[in-house]
Amino acid sequence: MANFDHKEIEAKWSKIWDDTNLYKTPEKIASKGKKYVLGMWPYPSGAGLHVGHVEVFAATDIYSRYLRMNGYSVIHPMGWDSFGLPAENYAIKTGIHPSIQTQKSIVVFKNQMERIGLAYDWERELNASDPEYYKWTQWIFIQLFKKGLAYKAKAPVNWCPSCETVLANEQVVDEKCERCDSVVTQRLMEQWFFKITDYAQRLLDGLNIIDWPASTKAMQRNWIGRKEGHKIKFDDIEVFTTRIDTLHGASFIAIANDSQEGFVGKYVTNPATGKKIPVWRADYVLDTYGTGAVMGVPAHDERDLAFAKKYNLEIIQMQPDPTMEKYGQKKVQYRLRDWLISRQRYWGTPIPMVNCEICGWQPVPEDQLPVKLPTDVDFRPTGESPITRSKTFQKGVICPKCGKSAKREVDTMDTFVDSSWYFLRFCDPTNLNAIFSKDKVKAWTPVDLYIGGDHATTHLIFARFINMFLYDIKLVSVPEPFVKFYKNGHVLGEDNRKMSKRWGNIVNPLEIVDKFGADSLRLYEMFMGPLDMAKVWNTSGVEGVYRFLNRLYRKFETTFNLDGDIGSLNKITNQLIGRVTRDIENMTFNTGIAAMMETFNKMSDATGNWRLAWRQFTLVLAPFAPYLAEEMWQKLGHTDSVHSQRWPEYDPAMVIDEKITMVVQINGKVREKFELDSGEAGEDKIKQLALESAKVQNYLKGASYRTIFVPCKLINFIVNTK
């Protein structure tokens, strides 16, 4: 028998869903309430959608469809994190402007997303590199500046001498440039920072009220790195320590070193002992943490000991003494550092600041936003920001304060700024007068379910920070933007390695769609295992779910019209509804799909009203396999979409099996099984049956015993051996 024609039904239903605007976000929120479901917006790369994207997007798609069927008003939007280095590098190589390449990639991505049946409201589509979007990214920068939370200061940055450009930390791998393998050096440059350190404690506290994976929370806690300790003065040198109880063992002071290790040539007083101790420069002391100086206690710290041994410094043996606390002052120290957002790159949001020789840095007046990215720019790297070379960018720029001629900032912002607030703009994506309407954001936020990669110490902390800032200036109504976050595990290539051109192990999701259909692709990726675990791709697994869908549809075609009395079918589909409901709620889609397969396997032996059974099955299948479910729904005689139906109710009374297998254990080992009517499976009955069994008798043999009875499960005879 022929397989169902996935290409035909996908084309047919895609068009109808599009024409009827089926996935439009409702204007008014239903009495049941709202749900905001979001997958991290992707960078639209030239390579098109990756199977890893599909995993995230299929998961939010299933969940949002389920919530919609449960009567919630659901917002499930999508957009493009389109600024960034890959497009710029491509431009350097080919001369094609990044906006052209980006636009092309977006078209490809969007097409591919539609082909895998993702239920997005495209009327809310956003694009980070669109001036209508980055205008408001700039606006946020100015609000931060006005509150003293954006400032410019000298800072060391990563510099690739061969590419002649600044690199982000993520682009430095083992101290080498990710692209050309040159050793990266540090340069001191004037940079813009966001003062995220002001929010350190609140970012830490907020973790207690959100439902995130333990690992992501732990990473953020470590990153913030709160430590309670003491500041201690050794004359004019102040140190930070968490072990003030070892103060009397401090035999030297080590300060951060900007040239070479060695004795500074001066002594300071240990306040606890009154002794003079030497001050040394040491490699292991960081300028950026604490006070940039530590007290050296060789007897209690390995690094201090190593240093003391190396330079033959005194090692004082002692026991910790809590009374030392009186020599210091309590101090909370964080590891978190301010967020460096300047980039000497072209393809990003221009920093909306003007430098005046008299008035200093001034924000561009808000009515002059956006500061548009100039198009007359040679992207080739020369060591300065490419925008410097624009002939138009600085034309007629005046200081907003004094009106004299001034210069614009030529750096752009880190793309993580763009993605720190996009989830808010989705609530009111086309607003021309404001960043968004407060009411609309209040209505839809927080995000109820957020799924994506584990950017614990980048995107996920930056977005919390920006949201918290917007909360402080009363634009946003909740301090935490993402109530529940799920991270997806990586999908590895068939050879167990990260998918990469280098290994030639990349699976193109669209090839899978062509061959097996969008439903099979979705189902397979969800069936592979738990969402957050790393998975290895296996194409024969796709064939497995494909076979399942074909078997299902063939059976459907020959039975969907059969009416009949309520038979065993009704019970199995009721059980299915119960299981799949629970599995979607728990985000364990793999077991939900297994439940559908199991149910289908059972259906071949069952009897009853097939039409009713298929109706239930189709509704349960709909979030997972939207195309096939829609086709089945139509065959069942409906004229409206399966995706606007209510999620089926199940009758708990129907779910109880009338036959129960009771197990008889002897000392915890299974020795006998009985099938019983559920009404009869009481303790007395099962005990009587067990005692009648020759096998059980053999084990009991007149020995004394007691029993443990677990209703509907088992009876355990504990025999007194000896």
Add this chain to the structure above:
RNA sequence: GUCGGGAUGCUGAAAUGGUAUACAGUUCAGUCUCAAAAACUGAUGGGCCGAAACGCCCGUGCGGGUUCGAGUCCCGCUCCCGACACCA
């Protein structure tokens, strides 16, 4: 080193403290076919006893413990993955 997560058949994996290996894949055998593919049926942790059936033993990384009963809880390890890392 610190923090987090894991370890179950040949593989992906399932299992509110209660019948371990559901659901798939793989492989093998069979049906159909001139043949192959597809589809369908069956088998697929190790061992023992057997002609077969029935049955028995061992099995969830290792060693202990709690419990009538442990993949699951507790203590101590080993290994793997991820993040951070001279953070005082």
